[in-house]
């Protein structure tokens with residue numbers, strides 16, 4: 001079905017492509033969304049535009065200024081509901097994991113330093129997509145020059161460790177030490193963030209569970225790092241533990257999906273708006289349409305998995321939950 005977009009849309013898109021400042025881009029993209037007619041033919045485009053909006057907002061929020069954008073060094077444009085960086089020592093199975101979880105086709109080989117450039121893939125999770133980025137390995141004397149900057153900006157890190165190797169403890173130590181040189185500390189949450197160091201939310205993924213003696217090595221890893229990081233055990237090769245890994249990735253991102261509904265119409269269940277956990281009705285409105293945000297009177301909401309809501313009126317500062325359907329009412 002054709003999108004039939006008005007000429008003003010293309011004019012705005014041109015300005016969007018030419019702009020480099022994320023704040024300016026965000027303003028233009030909000031305009032684009034407002035101009036876009038709402039019908040089946042624009043469903044996909046609307047989803048893309050919203051996901052871009054979410055990314056731009058995050059970028060602006062994270063950088064604290066409007067001067068940083070995307071993953072410039074790598075020429076990677078962030079996409080989807082969230083971005084996850086996959087890192088680790090050489091040969092631990094980073095590329096094997098992104099191959100299992102996404103549509104990406106990275107090079108995989110039984111020797112170290114196979115991946116020279118990052119590889120991007122989209123991981124479908126229920127009704128959303130999460131962007132995964134496979135990266136070149138980190139060793140005591142090597143870290144890709146663009147990697148620290150990228151890691152500062154992703155939403156979550158997966159630190160892959162190889163419990164098929166006796167070097168697992170030493171390798172893990174090396175990666176953490178190397179990142180610390182760049183003032184990045186991998187942690188289970190970001191609550192300790194200070195001025196000088198960045199605590200980055202990380203899941204440790206113990207790969208190659210199928211290997212001999214992996215259980216013993218896992219115990220050792222847990223003893224050393226179990227307090228500091230959540231540890232998930234998988235085998236990329238045997239495709240074991242992958243569903244659990246996906247779920248843990250989603251949960252760690254602490255995002256919620258909100259579905260919108262126009263008055264008198266059925267909810268749009270195919271195009272969720274992605275927000276951070278704890279976001280309010282007003283914050284959802286801001287994400288969707290400037291007019292909703294500026295003129296919001298109240299909202300009606302449905303569902304939260306336990307069907308707690310069935311069209312109740314809620315105020316602007318009501319916190320939303322994953323799966324809520326929201327109908328915005330504005331002052332005309």
Ligand SMILES: Nc1nc2c(ncn2[C@@H]2O[C@H](COP(=O)(O)OP(=O)(O)OP(=O)(O)O)[C@@H](O)[C@H]2O)c(=O)[nH]1
Nearest residue numbers: 091092093094095096109110113114115137236237
């Ligand atoms: N036994 C076993 N081998 C695995 C598993 N996952 C990956 N491998 C093997 O480990 C080797 C390295 O895998 P890659 O996915 O290329 O590892 P990488 O971390 O991307 O390596 P670099 O890009 O060189 O850093 C390959 O021979 C894989 O087949 C696993 O779960 N079990």
Ligand SMILES: [Mg+2]
Nearest residue numbers: 094095114115
């Ligand atoms: Mg690789």
